[in-house]
Amino acid sequence: MQLKEKPVYKEIDAVIEKYNKPGGLIRILQKVQDMYGYLSEDVQIYIADRLKLPISEVNGVVTFYSLFSTKPKGKYTIGVCLGTACYVKGANDILKKIKDELKINEDETTEDGLFTLRATRCIGACGLAPVITVGDDVHGRINPGEVPKILSKYREKDVDTNIKNKDKVSCFRVAEYIKE
Amino acid sequence: MSEEIVQLTIDDVEVEVEKGTSILEAALKVGIEIPSLCYLKEINEIGACRVCLVEVEGVKALQASCVYPITQPIKVYTSTERVRKARKRAVELLLSEHDRECTVCIRNLNCELQNVADNLGIRNLRVTGESKNYPIQMDNPFIMRDYNKCISCRRCEAICSKIQEVHVYSAQRRGLNTVIAPAFMRDLGSTNCITCGQCVIACPTASLVEKEAIEDVWAALEDKDKYVVVQTAPSIQVTLGEIFGMETGTIVTGKMVAALRRLGFKKVFPTDLSADLTIMEEAHELIERLQGHGKLPLMSSCCPAWVKFAEHFYPQLLEHLSSCKSPHEMFGALIKTYYAKKEGLDPKKIVSVAVMPCTAKKYEASRPEMGWDGYKDIDYVITTRELGRMIRQAGIHFRNLADEPFDMPFGVSSGAGAIFGATGGVIEAAVRSAYAILNNRNKEMGLIDFEELRGQSGVKEAMVDLGKKKIKVAIAHGTGNARIILDRILNGEHYDYIEIMGCPGGCVGGGGQPILGGRDHKRISLDYRHNRADALYKIDMHSQLRQSHDNPDVRKLYEEFLGEPLGEMSKKLLHTTYTPRGLYFNLLK
The missing domain is CATH 3.30.70.20 (Alpha-Beta Plaits)
Incomplete structure (x- = not known):
């Protein structure tokens, strides 16, 4: 019999202990995503193992909800509202402008790790159409021309920090050997 | 359960059903087959495909009939213009993104x-x-x-x-x-x-x-330098006929052998023979364990899907598994050793093909344990369906073929080997031999048919009298049913001998068997498993040999080559080991 390294994530264990009850999966995934920024395959497998759920089910939930991300996200998530009102007011042009500026597509992250671009459904701010969100900020009634100015504001904020190589949360990973 | 009866009309025909019956099932009662795609009775009733839509009087929207329980007298219309249009649209949408x-x-x-x-x-x-x-x-x-x-x-x-x-x-x-x-x-x-x-x-x-292996097999048959040998699992002879329009449960042993010869196989052997061999090994293993050497219960290991299930989900029970390889792998090992030597053939030139009811056997043949000294026990596994396709490709009129017998020296097999293909068969075969061995091969024992071990119920348990000892056996088919028994074992219940088959019904319900879906059979049905299994028991009933240890070919094998059951040679060629695979962490990259 071979021994295989089994990871132990103490931080995830703490979350599971707190929320482990029937129907608790989404809450657990949410909390763990808050810690790591996204849900990697390894983390999903770990959660499935701890909750004794089929990994296909956990992965099904993760990929169903747009709330969950399976790829690392940038520091700021840009959400471009494509709801009806925003769409009519030219949200598509804004989305295109952002793509050009950042040289990424939807659901991708810029190389410097600063921005992740998302197209969203109506965010309920139709009075401000067309509207985008950057992190927790809302920018309303904008036109494509204003996009560079908005983005540079966030770039300047982070000029001194090297985002690219900075882990958001240190993962406390302990090797525990299992019989395979 | 309420057995309240509800009256309703379907297309103006009156029908009575039990309360809660779906419209789709009620319609079948009056001879109307509502089309559907996602519906599998009692397995998948989710109303997903929207093909089974019907009109219910007084209900505005069309309803998916597979998930509409009848609770009151209603009027249902299954073939109005509106219904036909809606069904068409649903299927058109499916087709629009289907790779046609x-x-x-x-x-x-x-x-x-x-x-x-x-x-x-x-x-x-x-x-x-x-x-x-x-x-x-x-x-x-x-x-x-x-x-x-x-x-x-x-x-x-x-x-x-x-x-x-x-x-x-x-x-x-x-x-x-x-x-x-x-x-x-x-x-x-x-x-x-x-x-x-x-x-x-x-x-x-x-x-x-x-995953088809037909092209590889054709290539081997074409290669003049190769000697292509084929074996057929016990259940193939009762299912192959279905591909050629014969009734489920038709026994086509002779036609199958004839067809294989016409395809160009040099020798055609029944896996039933090595099923007998498996029984010799496994019955002795059972006796050994009953005498205190090794863990009880002994669990059969003929089914590679069950073996992999155990490796993933119950690795703590792997020591219970019989170390016997499955019959076709045993046969494979013998063909390239014993048979090659006997016939003066170079084992390198032998291509060993197995016709199996099973996709798991394809996987099993690829396991690194299944071979020795660089030889693979089995080179190619094809399913019943693939064999059917090869026969069609060759233009052979299967139904008109004259019966031919299997080749010697492995052509004789017992009825005990045949029933391997049905759930409960392995245990019944093993018990027949174990009884005889324990009681000094008393032929007059009158203990051959163990009716309580047969049938299609998911989990079967029985006490079997071996003369000197009574043993408790359990049988499960379908790995969901297996969990029931395995969990009982983990909770401390005692058994002596367990048979588990991965597929519902055992090999007659195997994943490589003819698919009787399509126009006539849209749901996985118990019926055809019944018929196929009955055919195997018929073969057993009519066999002159009913017990594995009486098989003269098997005896000769031991005399000439293997020595004794569980002996050194047997252990080397006929037995294997298992690998705990884990449930989740094997998925880590």
Whole structure:
């Protein structure tokens, strides 16, 4: 019999202990995503193992909800509202402008790790159409021309920090050997 | 349970049903088959495909009849203009994004989607969907997954989760991007899939199909330098006929042998013979363990899907598994050693083909344990379906073939070997021999038929009198049922001998057997498993030999080559080891 390294994530264990009850999966995934920024395959497998759920089910939930991300996200998530009102007011042009500026597509992250671009459904701010969100900020009634100015504001904020190589949360990973 | 009866009319025909019956099932009672794609009775009743829509008087929207329980007297119309239009539209939408390469598709002429489209009279598609262009996943030796032909009916998921309780599949992503897939959309080869192929049988299209080995076998047959030998599993002789329009349960042993010879195989042997051999080894193993050497209960190891299931889900019980290889692997080992020597053949030139009811045997043949000194026990495994295709390709009129016997020296097999193909058969065969061995081969024992071990109920238990000792045996088929027994063992219940078959019904319900879906059989039915199993018991009944240890060919094998059961040579060639695979962490990259 071979021994295989089994990871132990103490931080995830703490979350599971707190929320482990029937129907608790989404809450657990949410909390763990808050810690790591996204849900990697390894983390999903770990959660499935701890909750004794089929990994296909956990992965099904993760990929169903747009709330969950399976790829690392940038520091700021840009959400471009494509709801009806925003769409009519030219949200598509804004989305295109952002793509050009950042040289990424939807659901991708810029190389410097600063921005992740998302197209969203109506965010309920139709009075401000067309509207985008950057992190927790809302920018309303904008036109494509204003996009560079908005983005540079966030770039300047982070000029001194090297985002690219900075882990958001240190993962406390302990090797525990299992019989395979 | 309430047995309240409700009266209703379907297309103005009066019918009485038990309260709670679905409209779809009630309609069958009056001879109306409502078309459907996702429906599998008692397994997958989810109203997903929207093909079984009907009109219920007084209800505004059309209703999915498979999930509409009848609770009061209603009037149902199943074939109005509105219904026909809606069904057509539903199927057109499915077709609009389906990879419609019907003429070169493995399920051509046996495809439920094709049949439904034909029945509904769809002649042109008014909509064109986006083609998905997913790569076909085939990085494993047993099952191919083509998402471009998936209609998201979720039948594979239902079978895998509810019957087999393996939970490989679930719906991933959403909306138009939904796929019914293993976690992370991995290839089945790198999941906990037990390779049973029940999903292949359940799939209405060719989204899940066995990985064919036909071309390799043709190439070997064409190669003048090769000596191609074939063996057929016990259940093939009772299912192959179905492919050629014969009734389920027709015994076609002689025709099958004749067809294989015409295809060019040099020798045709029955795996039933090595089933007898398996029994010799396993019965002795049972006796050894009953005498205190090794763990009880002994668990049969003939089914590679069950073995892989145990390796993933119950690794703590692996020591209970019999170390016997499955019969076809045993045979493979003998063909390239004993038989090669006897006939003066170079084992390097022998190509060993096995016709199996099974996709798991394809996987098993690829396991590194299944061979020795660089030889593979078995070179190619083809399913019953693949053999049927080869016979069709060769243009052989199967039904008109004259019966031919198997080749010697392995041509004799006992009835005990034949019933391996049905659930309960392995234990019955082993018990027959164990009884005789323990009681000094008393032929007059009158203990041959163990009716209580037969039948299609999911879990069977019985006390069997071995003369000097009574033993408790249990039988399960379908790995979901296996869990019931295994969990009882983990909770401390005592058994002596356990037989588990991965597929419902055992090999007669195997994942490589003819798919009787399509126009006539849209649900996985118990009936054909019954008929196929009955045919095997018929073969057993009419056999002159009913006990494995009486098989003269098997005796000769031991005399000339193997020595004794569980002896040194047996251990080397006929036994194997298992690998705990773990449940989740084997998935880590």
